[in-house]
Amino acid sequence: MSHIAVVGAGYVGLTTAACLADLGNEVCVIDIDEAKIRALRRHRLHFYEPGLQEVVKRNGMAGRLNFTTVYSEAVAGAGIAFIAVATPEGEGGEANLDHVRSAAASIAEHLTGPIVIVNKSTVPIGTGDFVSEVFQKHQPHFRVDVVSNPEFLREGSALHDFMKPDRVVIGANNEAAADQVAKLYEPLNAPILRYNLYTAEMVKYASNAFLAARISFINEISRICERVDADAKRVAEGMGLDKRIGPHFLEAGIGYGGSCFPKDVKALAAIAERFNYHPELLHAVMAINRDQRTLAVEKLRECLGTLRGQSIGLFGLAFKPNTDDMREAPSLEIAKLLLAKGAKVCGYDPAAGERAKALLPELDVRRDAYAVARDADAVVVVTEWNEFRQLDLAKLKRAMRRPVVVDGRNIYDPAQMRRLGFVYRGIGRN
Ligand SMILES: NC(=O)c1ccc[n+]([C@@H]2O[C@H](COP(=O)([O-])OP(=O)(O)OC[C@H]3O[C@@H](n4cnc5c(N)ncnc54)[C@H](O)[C@@H]3O)[C@@H](O)[C@H]2O)c1
Numbered sequence: 531m532s533h534i535a536v537v538g539a540g541y542v543g544l545t546t547a548a549c550l551a552d553l554g555n556e557v558c559v560i561d562i563d564e565a566k567i568r569a570l571r572r573h574r575l576h577f578y579e580p581g582l583q584e585v586v587k588r589n590g591m592a593g594r595l596n597f598t599t600v601y602s603e604a605v606a607g608a609g610i611a612f613i614a615v616a617t618p619e620g621e622g623g624e625a626n627l628d629h630v631r632s633a634a635a636s637i638a639e640h641l642t643g644p645i646v647i648v649n650k651s652t653v654p655i656g657t658g659d660f661v662s663e664v665f666q667k668h669q670p671h672f673r674v675d676v677v678s679n680p681e682f683l684r685e686g687s688a689l690h691d692f693m694k695p696d697r698v699v700i701g702a703n704n705e706a707a708a709d710q711v712a713k714l715y716e717p718l719n720a721p722i723l724r725y726n727l728y729t730a731e732m733v734k735y736a737s738n739a740f741l742a743a744r745i746s747f748i749n750e751i752s753r754i755c756e757r758v759d760a761d762a763k764r765v766a767e768g769m770g771l772d773k774r775i776g777p778h779f780l781e782a783g784i785g786y787g788g789s790c791f792p793k794d795v796k797a798l799a800a801i802a803e804r805f806n807y808h809p810e811l812l813h814a815v816m817a818i819n820r821d822q823r824t825l826a827v828e829k830l831r832e833c834l835g836t837l838r839g840q841s842i843g844l845f846g847l848a849f850k851p852n853t854d855d856m857r858e859a860p861s862l863e864i865a866k867l868l869l870a871k872g873a874k875v876c877g878y879d880p881a882a883g884e885r886a887k888a889l890l891p892e893l894d895v896r897r898d899a900y901a902v903a904r905d906a907d908a909v910v911v912v913t914e915w916n917e918f919r920q921l922d923l924a925k926l927k928r929a930m931r932r933p934v935v936v937d938g939r940n941i942y943d944p945a946q947m948r949r950l951g952f953v954y955r956g957i958g959r960n
Pocket residue numbers: 537538539540541542543560561562563566614615616617629632633636650651652653681682683684685789790
């Protein structure tokens with residue numbers, strides 16, 4: 531059993547803390563947001579992540595998982611501290627490390643003995659050195675080793691991804707420190723890859739950039755499919771069964787969003803430019819993704835003529851299904867474009883309605899998909915929640931003023947939609 535501090539009670543920090551506690555460790559989570567910590571002490575989460583609340587509760591009740599806003603409580607006696615704070619887009623596209631710096635400085639000020647600091651946040655190459663320097667400055671007395679341990683979990687399946695990872699990446703320049711972190715992951719029986727610090731930091735950016743590139747690739751193919759009358763969904767299926775290619779991240783649609791891909795691709799491109807390399811492919815990935823965002827609006831205009839005065843409904847608001855995360859959600863951009871063109875916009879999301887409303891008060895958030903379809907001139911499938919696949923489509927059509935569906939995630943069958951009398955537009959399938 532290790533005594534562990536986890537800094538940051540967000541998607542990554544809380545999942546890490548709850549899972550490490552579930553593996554039998556004693557974990558204390560520290561966050562500067564008092565409201566979040568107050569709620570967590572009552573085993574309530576400030577975000578939606580399937581199954582996480584139960585794990586938090588189970589380990590909280592067993593006394594293995596504690597929450598605090600006081601650094602001295604979290605750090606005292608901890609042999610390992612994970613830093614899992616946000617690293618948002620900063621100036622020039624590079625990651626902003628203010629939260630990382632502040633977390634490291636706060637840990638340093640409250641150290642009572644040697645410690646291993648584990649960077650779980652996605653950080654630019656060299657951040658391990660940067661964190662070491664912060665410790666040198668604030669606490670030169672105790673030995674501090676910095677380890678990189680990038681996280682690959684996906685929101686919506688965070689518990690599964692943490693407990694059954696494809697691999698665990700540990701980067702360190704000190705073997706003993708790497709051993710300590712590797713030991714925490716041994717019960718997961720996953721391959722543990724040990725690299726130096728820079729390589730581990732790079733694995734995370736390269737992985738996210740590659741996944742984003744696959745999405746932009748299939749979106750580019752979908753643009754070509756529309757022109758030559760091929761079906762991008764079938765093309766992806768035909769490609770994906772090739773073992774060298776694989777089926778994942780090959781869904782044409784309105785592009786990637788969320789708290790990771792947009793900022794991480796941009797950050798990697800900025801790092802490359804700083805080191806005098808122009809990353810042609812990364813720039814193309816971003817440009818294609820930007821264009822996909824406006825595609826839904828173009829398709830609506832094609833179907834409706836003008837957008838002014840039209841009622842448009844959005845199915846799904848979160849950046850992807852099974853989360854309430856609205857960071858870089860395509861829904862916000864689409865809604866803003868439509869509002870700017872004089873349309874009225876309403877929407878529904880099984881989990882993110884409140885968050886969406888807080889970010890865009892002009893958005894009329896409704897209680898379900900049928901309420902969104904009521905008197906709508908068109909609906910757009912923005913987020914592919916399963917419940918939208920199960921809708922009674924005939925009922926949906928009856929509710930709408932005009933039966934226009936722009937399926938930004940290709941969840942419906944074009945032939946069936948046309949049979950039902952919809953004017954249907956998918957992505958890359960005419
Ligand atoms: N969300 C994901 O799916 C995901 C997946 C893999 C990696 N990551 C990376 O993990 C990191 C964290 O992402 P997230 O989505 O969990 O972020 P988040 O915004 O959900 O959580 C960050 C938390 O850190 C807290 N915090 C900020 N400064 C602090 C400080 N000085 N001391 C204590 N707490 C502080 C915030 O209050 C917040 O609760 C990012 O670098 C992100 O890129 C995220």
